[in-house]
Amino acid sequence: GQQVMQIPQYQHVQEGEDFTTYCNSSTTLSNIQWYKQRPGGHPVFLIQLVKSGEVKKQKRLTFQFGEAKKNSSLHITATQTTDVGTYFCAGPADSNYQLIWGAGTKLIIKP
Amino acid sequence: DAGVTQSPTHLIKTRGQQVTLRCSPKSGHDTVSWYQQALGQGPQFIFQYYEEEERQRGNFPDRFSGHQFPNYSSELNVNALLLGDSALYLCASSLGLLAKNIQYFGAGTRLSVL
Numbered sequence: 439g440q441q442v443m444q445i446p447q448y449q450h451v452q453e454g455e456d457f458t459t460y461c462n463s464s465t466t467l468s469n470i471q472w473y474k475q476r477p478g479g480h481p482v483f484l485i486q487l488v489k490s491g492e493v494k495k496q497k498r499l500t501f502q503f504g505e506a507k508k509n510s511s512l513h514i515t516a517t518q519t520t521d522v523g524t525y526f527c528a529g530p531a532d533s534n535y536q537l538i539w540g541a542g543t544k545l546i547i548k549p
Numbered sequence: 550d551a552g553v554t555q556s557p558t559h560l561i562k563t564r565g566q567q568v569t570l571r572c573s574p575k576s577g578h579d580t581v582s583w584y585q586q587a588l589g590q591g592p593q594f595i596f597q598y599y600e601e602e603e604r605q606r607g608n609f610p611d612r613f614s615g616h617q618f619p620n621y622s623s624e625l626n627v628n629a630l631l632l633g634d635s636a637l638y639l640c641a642s643s644l645g646l647l648a649k650n651i652q653y654f655g656a657g658t659r660l661s662v663l
Contacts, residue, residue, distance in 0.1 A: 444591075480655060481592065483653070486651065488649075533648075534648055535648055536594050536605045536648055537648045539591040539592050541591045
């Protein structure tokens with residue numbers, strides 16, 4: 439069945455270092471969404487990418503959608519403690535009526 | 550403008566019991582989706598309700614059922630609880646059925662089955 443895979447599962451960084459998570463779909467996606475879930479919280483929508491090769495920025499966060507619309511990435515520059523949480527990508531199922539979620543990448547700031 | 554609200558926040562049940570979780574969508578939203586999130590995992594889609602009907606269903610057994618009311622609020626029912634049903638249950642609302650529509654999540658109900 440259709441799958442969305444995310445790597446890595448965890449990433450430990452020192453505060454101020456960069457962070458990147460990668461998302462790969464088994465099928466071409468019409469769009470991809472990114473969500474952030476803080477520890478003990480619920481997923482919160484960050485952004486949606488629609489176009490092939492699209493790049494969007496939100497302050498220190500850069501989101502990319504691959505040319506083939508099968509992969510995406512989220513890059514955080516100079517991480518801060520407020521960035522801690524799990525980042526999920528999600529793409530529409532073939533039916534276009536439900537989202538298929540990646541397993542998430544947990545960002546951990548080393549003390 | 551109230552966001553998505555879920556009740557209760559926490560629940561403890563024993564195996565074999567039944568449970569009902571409730572969700573009120575964000576004002577103006579007409580579609581409710583339910584997800585199960587096990588610890589350390591991504592949300593798993595259970596089902597979606599629109600116009601008081603179940604429109605899409607994930608890979609969950611018939612023990613999981615739901616309902617949507619005319620005011621768009623929704624319930625998730627789980628019968629014959631198993632230990633493996635212990636998880637965070639998230640409700641998400643959106644405007645319209647399509648997956649491209651942004652989903653707004655409630656804080657969730659944490660269910661523990663003993």
